[in-house]
Amino acid sequence: MEYISVSQFAEKYGISERTARNYCATGKIEGAFITGKTWNIPAEATLPKRSKKKVSPLLAALREQKEAKMKGGIYHRIQIDLTYNSNHIEGSRLTKEQTRYIFETNTLGITTENTRIDDIIETVNHFRCIDYVIDHATDKITETHIKQLHLMLKTNTSDSRKSWFAVGDYKRLANAVGEEETARPEEVHRQMKSLLADYNTKKQITFDDLLDFHVQFERIHPFQDGNGRVGRLLLFWQCLQAGIVPFIITEDLRLFYYRGIQNWGKIDGYLRDTCLSAQDNFKALQGYYRIGY
Numbered sequence: 001m002e003y004i005s006v007s008q009f010a011e012k013y014g015i016s017e018r019t020a021r022n023y024c025a026t027g028k029i030e031g032a033f034i035t036g037k038t039w040n041i042p043a044e045a046t047l048p049k050r051s052k053k054k055v056s057p058l059l060a061a062l063r064e065q066k067e068a069k070m071k072g073g074i075y076h077r078i079q080i081d082l083t084y085n086s087n088h089i090e091g092s093r094l095t096k097e098q099t100r101y102i103f104e105t106n107t108l109g110i111t112t113e114n115t116r117i118d119d120i121i122e123t124v125n126h127f128r129c130i131d132y133v134i135d136h137a138t139d140k141i142t143e144t145h146i147k148q149l150h151l152m153l154k155t156n157t158s159d160s161r162k163s164w165f166a167v168g169d170y171k172r173l174a175n176a177v178g179e180e181e182t183a184r185p186e187e188v189h190r191q192m193k194s195l196l197a198d199y200n201t202k203k204q205i206t207f208d209d210l211l212d213f214h215v216q217f218e219r220i221h222p223f224q225d226g227n228g229r230v231g232r233l234l235l236f237w238q239c240l241q242a243g244i245v246p247f248i249i250t251e252d253l254r255l256f257y258y259r260g261i262q263n264w265g266k267i268d269g270y271l272r273d274t275c276l277s278a279q280d281n282f283k284a285l286q287g288y289y290r291i292g293y
Contacts (some may be wrong), residue, residue, distance in 0.1 A: 002043040003030075009041045014142030014196050056243045057140060057292045063136050065247045071104070075134075078248075079103050083126040086232045087252050089257075092119045096228055099123055118157045122229075125153050129233050137240040142202055143192055149230050150223050159225060171224040180262075183222035193219045205242040210235060211271055215264040245277035245286065245293045 004012075008254035009029075010020040024032040024039045028048035032041045055063075058074070084092075084099040093100075093114055108115070129152050136145060146261055151168025160166045166172050170188040183191050199205075199213050217231045232249065239246035249257045250284040253274055258270025286293055 003040040004043050006041065008041050009045065011193065012142075012144070013047050013066050014140060014144070014200060015047070016197060016201065017142060019192050026210060034041050052235075054208065057285060058246070059134070059137050061289070061291050062240075066131060066134055074285065074291060076103075077135055077285065077289075079127055079130055079191075080234065080247050082130060083123055083230075086229045087119070087126060088247065088251060089249065089254055090228055091121070092116075094119045094123060103127055118159075121155075122153060125155060125157075126229065126233075128152050130236070132231055133237045133240070137237055139239065141234065143189075143196065146222075146230065147194070150226055153226050153229060165224050166248065169274050170222050173224065173226060175221060175225075177218070177221060180219075182219060188222045192222055196222065205238070205244070206270070207244060208272065210238050210242070210244065211264065211275060213269075215240065215261050215271070218261055232259045245279050245283055249274075250277055253278055254284075 006017050006024070010017045013020075020041075020118065021039060022027045024034070029045050031042055031045060032039055035249045036039070061073070062075045062078070064070075070076065080096070080100045080103055083103070084094070084096045087099075093116060101107065102120065102129065108120060129149050132149065132152060138146070145189060147170075148166050148285060151292045154160055154165075154167045157167075160167045163173055170192075171185050174184055178225065193217050195213065199209070202209060214231055214235050218227060219228050223230065236246050238244075256270065256274040260274045263270045268278055
């Protein structure tokens with residue numbers, strides 16, 4: 001049998017080495033044994049199962065409606081609204097009605113000469129990403145999860161056919177956001193590991209914690225492309241996980257959202273106020289569907 005070290009196990013599952021050692025010491029990892037002061041963990045070992053966390057009324061409704069393939073509910077609405085707005089921010093030319101039509105019928109409907117195949121593929125892929133987030137919303141977020149979201153989002157796009165574009169993995173070439181430099185490719189893993197370790201050790205997640213994680217993620221810019229959409233999917237995930245009402249950045253908030261990210265750390269109120277406004281809209285949506293928060 002192949003064995004791995006505590007540090008390898010901790011990195012694999014996005015936990016601290018101290019937590020991994022505690023799992024070993026308390027017998028929660030089957031087959032782990034100690035040699036001297038070193039723990040040996042079976043390579044196929046998984047994280048110990050935890051007692052089921054209480055989920056929010058929103059997450060419960062999303063899971064129920066997703067499983068039932070229910071139309072017209074909040075799951076249906078979020079799939080369309082989050083996918084359309086997040087893709088639109090990144091330049092998708094599909095209309096909201098086209099996005100709705102794709103989700104509801106799995107066909108495109110009326111097209112124009114400006115319709116791009118990648119827009120269609122990424123829309124379908126984004127629906128799958130939201131499902132993944134709903135399914136894993138109570139799981140601790142790891143680098144593996146984040147890479148999986150990117151893989152799902154970019155699969156079968158034109159980018160996936162480029163030899164230098166790492167679909168489902170961190171970027172290989174340096175990139176920038178406008179004139180702002182981002183993490184060098186060789187720095188991404190270390191910075192992402194540090195970002196997740198810091199976030200996952202927090203006992204009580206606040207609204208500002210979510211925003212700070214989002215800004216740091218976008219400033220690292222770990223992927224060649226798709227960072228904005230993956231980042232906003234993670235925000236939705238983190239809200240569901242923490243029991244915080246989610247929010248969707250719509251077209252009328254887009255420029256304020258960009259300004260907020262750029263000024264975070266100097267004038268935090270820009271991004272906070274923008275996202276709180278978006279959250280108010282989502283609260284109204286939950287109210288319409290009579291889902292508490």
